[in-house]
Structure formats: structure tokens, C-alpha cells
Amino acid sequence: MLKHHEPQHHTRINLIIETEIDNIKEKSLNCPIRAQKLQATKNHLQQHLGRRIYRDKSEYQTSNLIKSPLKSSHQVLDTLTTISLHNLPKMATAQIIRPSSSSSSAPPYTPIAHELTTFSTTASASASASSASSSTTDLPPSYSDISPDATADPFTSPLSKTHKPFTPTQKLRIDCIGHPALSLPTPPRPDPIPIYDITHDPQITRFTEPLYTSVREARSSGSCRLVPGSDLSAAPLASTTYRFGPGKPPIITLHNSDENLGHEEEEGSEEEVDESNPNSIAIKSKSALHRTLIFRSPTLGTFTWRYASRAERKQTGANSLVILERILPVAEAGSSKPTETVVAEVARFVRSDETRTPGTTRHTAGNGGVLLLDLGSWRDTKRGEEEEMRRLAVASCVCVMKKEVDRRRMQQMVTIAAVVGGS
Numbered sequence: 320m321l322k323h324h325e326p327q328h329h330t331r332i333n334l335i336i337e338t339e340i341d342n343i344k345e346k347s348l349n350c351p352i353r354a355q356k357l358q359a360t361k362n363h364l365q366q367h368l369g370r371r372i373y374r375d376k377s378e379y380q381t382s383n384l385i386k387s388p389l390k391s392s393h394q395v396l397d398t399l400t401t402i403s404l405h406n407l408p409k410m411a412t413a414q415i416i417r418p419s420s421s422s423s424s425a426p427p428y429t430p431i432a433h434e435l436t437t438f439s440t441t442a443s444a445s446a447s448a449s450s451a452s453s454s455t456t457d458l459p460p461s462y463s464d465i466s467p468d469a470t471a472d473p474f475t476s477p478l479s480k481t482h483k484p485f486t487p488t489q490k491l492r493i494d495c496i497g498h499p500a501l502s503l504p505t506p507p508r509p510d511p512i513p514i515y516d517i518t519h520d521p522q523i524t525r526f527t528e529p530l531y532t533s534v535r536e537a538r539s540s541g542s543c544r545l546v547p548g549s550d551l552s553a554a555p556l557a558s559t560t561y562r563f564g565p566g567k568p569p570i571i572t573l574h575n576s577d578e579n580l581g582h583e584e585e586e587g588s589e590e591e592v593d594e595s596n597p598n599s600i601a602i603k604s605k606s607a608l609h610r611t612l613i614f615r616s617p618t619l620g621t622f623t624w625r626y627a628s629r630a631e632r633k634q635t636g637a638n639s640l641v642i643l644e645r646i647l648p649v650a651e652a653g654s655s656k657p658t659e660t661v662v663a664e665v666a667r668f669v670r671s672d673e674t675r676t677p678g679t680t681r682h683t684a685g686n687g688g689v690l691l692l693d694l695g696s697w698r699d700t701k702r703g704e705e706e707e708m709r710r711l712a713v714a715s716c717v718c719v720m721k722k723e724v725d726r727r728r729m730q731q732m733v734t735i736a737a738v739v740g741g742s
């Protein structure tokens with residue numbers, strides 16, 4: 320008789336299990352593991368209960384359970400679980416947790432056999448598998464692949480005229496207050512101008528030993544010396560002599576390291592400069608109304624300091640950009656005379672909100688900034704031309720700053736004369 324009504328009994332048992340599962344899910348929304356275990360129990364009961372429940376020793380208990388009224392859904396589920404315990408896999412029945420009616424807190428967590436392994440084990444296994452595999456499509460791209468120019472210096476971008484990349488080999492920071500726009504046209508104080516090497520450490524402070532120091536002897540004199548470090552009495556590496564009057568440009572003299580010039584010789588050389596000396600380099604202006612400076616060294620070549628155009632300043636993001644270029648004459652095949660010139664960048668003097676000397680503004684004349692040097696062309700020379708070119712670039716850059724102060728003072732003098740004459 321039981322076997323005759325087996326489909327109806329089986330349907331009723333399934334209905335009881337599904338009702339119990341739904342009730343447990345509603346009461347334990349914050350415990351997905353418990354609901355997952357109950358669902359696994361339901362699946363195994365449906366598979367094994369219909370085939371073996373009437374062959375089991377507890378056939379009488381099952382029949383009475385179906386015929387008797389349901390007192391508690393928990394009792395039904397526990398009884399069904401006990402009946403089919405020997406027919407179900409251990410993985411599905413060993414972790415059945417009866418929900419507690421006395422406490423609303425979640426039961427203690429116990430790991431089960433089919434649970435995922437820990438993250439460290441999975442990560443190590445995934446790393447070893449990915450290294451052994453030739454395909455890396457599942458790995459996320461690196462930051463440099465997404466944005467390769469994220470760390471690129473905007474001040475070294477190619478300019479519109481040359482279209483060649485500028486790769487500085489050294490970065491120097493020149494600290495100088497300069498000459499403000501609203502001030503009297505008096506000579507600036509003879510404060511030393513330190514030059515720091517910030518190639519490897521951009522956060523160097525003023526307490527660090529500078530690479531060079533530019534020193535002026537007196538406030539009324541524009542002549543200066545470039546000494547190593549911060550020793551103001553050391554032998555100069557280069558000296559710049561300023562002479563008054565038209566047709567007398569400043570002259571930069573490069574000294575040997577073992578040459579020691581006294582202060583008396585330096586003061587007396589302001590009017591007595593040997594221009595025939597191969598180490599003496601005259602800094603000439605392109606014209607009376609032009610800011611471009613031209614100078615030629617017998618051993619290093621011909622160079623120009625020019626101010627960048629508005630498009631070049633916008634391209635690099637600098638408020639003031641002065642470029643040192645080397646002019647190389649090029650001759651065609653079969654010709655003994657050069658027919659054209661090639662321009663190569665050597666240095667950039669950058670002054671922006673990030674690089675200018677603190678306490679100065681974009682309207683300050685002759686203020687300091689960052690000097691970017693590309694000395695790769697002189698790196699493999701045997702005569703020490705790299706150090707010589709570095710000194711020449713620094714000394715000429717200080718000369719550019721001095722020229723800016725002279726032009727600012729001249730503008731202030733003209734303005735004051737116009738105001739006084741108009742009144």
C-alpha cells in the first residue's frame with residue numbers, strides 16, 4: 320500500500336522540504352552559508368529519498384510522519400535527515416545546522432570540504448600558473464602601459480622649431496632673488512648666488528652644500544666669480560668681467576682647476592681683459608634691441624641664448640624659458656665651406672610656479688630657476704670638455720640673469736625720467 324501511494328508521499332515530502340527551506344531562508348538572510356547547506360540537503364534528499372526511503376528500515380516512521388499532522392517544520396527536517404543519513408554523502412550531511420529558535424545570532428562558522436582555499440594559496444598558485452603560461456591576457460596592465468608619459472617632465476618636451484627630444488643629463492637649481500618690478504633702479508646687493516645639483520634629489524634645501532657659487536665683490540661692480548662649493552675664497556673656476564660703455568660686452572674666462580687668481584688681480588682685470596686669450600669668451604648681443612646672446616668658444620663651439628616663443632612656453636608650461644643652443648655648420652658633400660647650420664639644444668633655463676626661486680614672481684627680472692643641461696655630446700671627451708661646458712653654461716646663464724636686471728633698471732630709469740619730466 321505504501322508503494323502504491325509512493326508518488327503522492329514523495330510529492331508531499333518534497334513539499335515539506337521546500338516549505339522548510341523557504342522559511343529558513345527568510346529567517347537567515349544574513350547567513351548564506353546555512354541556506355546553501357540546506358539547499359544541498361534538499362537536492363540529495365530528492366535524489367535518494369524517492370528511490371530508497373521505502374527500502375530503508377525506517378519505512379514505518381516515514382509513513383507515520385506523512386500521515387500525522389505537522390507539529391514543527393524543524394522536526395520534519397530533522398527526521399528526514401536522520402532517515403536518509405546513510406544514503407547521503409558525508410560532505411552534504413555532516414554540516415547540517417539546525418537553526419536556533421532561542422537566539423537570533425548566527426551559528427559558529429565551520430569550514431567545509433568544498434569551500435575555497437585561502438587567498439594566499441590561491442594567489443600563489445595563480446602566480447605560478449601565470450608564470451608558467453605564455454599567455455598574460457588575464458593580468459591587468461601596468462600603470463606605465465596605460466599612461467607611459469605620466470612621469471615625463473613637461474619641461475623636456477620637444478619644441479616646435481627643432482622637433483627633437485631634449486634629454487637632460489643634469490639638473491641645477493639657481494637661487495637668486497632678482498630685481499622686482501616695483502623698486503628703485505639701484506644695483507642689487509652682492510649676495511652670493513648658490514647653484515645646487517638636484518639631478519637625484521629635487522628637495523635639496525639651502526643648508527646643502529652647493530655645487531657652485533657665484534660671488535660679486537661689490538655692489539657697484541657687476542663682475543663675478545664662479546667658485547666651487549660654498550667657499551667664497553676658493554680659486555675661481557670661471558670669472559665674468561663687465562665693462563661699461565658701448566661695444567664692450569661681458570667676457571667669461573674659464574680657469575684651470577690649479578689656477579688661483581687673487582682678489583687684487585680680479586679687481587684690476589675689469590678694464591684689462593685679454594680678449595686674445597682662447598679661454599676668454601665675449602658674450603655679445605644679437606642687436607641693440609634683441610635679447611638673444613651669442614658667444615663662441617674655440618674648443619666648444621658657437622652658442623646662443625634665446626628666449627622661447629609663446630608657443631614653446633605654452634608647450635612646456637613655463638612662464639619664462641631661455642634656451643641655450645649650439646650652432647653646428649654643415650657642409651654638403653664635395654664642398655669645403657659650410658652651406659647650412661644645424662641647431663642642437665644644450666640647456667634650458669626654466670622658470671615657472673614650480674621652479675622659480677621662492678619669494679619671486681613671474682614679473683621679477685633676473686630671478687632664479689632650474690637649469691636643465693644636456694651634456695651627452697661632451698661625455699666621452701678626454702680633455703674634460705664636459706666640465707668645461709658645464710661651467711660655461713652656468714656662467715653664461717648668470718650673465719643672462721644679469722642682463723635682465725640691467726634691462727629692468729633701464730626701464731625704471733626711463734619711467735622715472737618721464738614722470739619727473741612730465742610733471
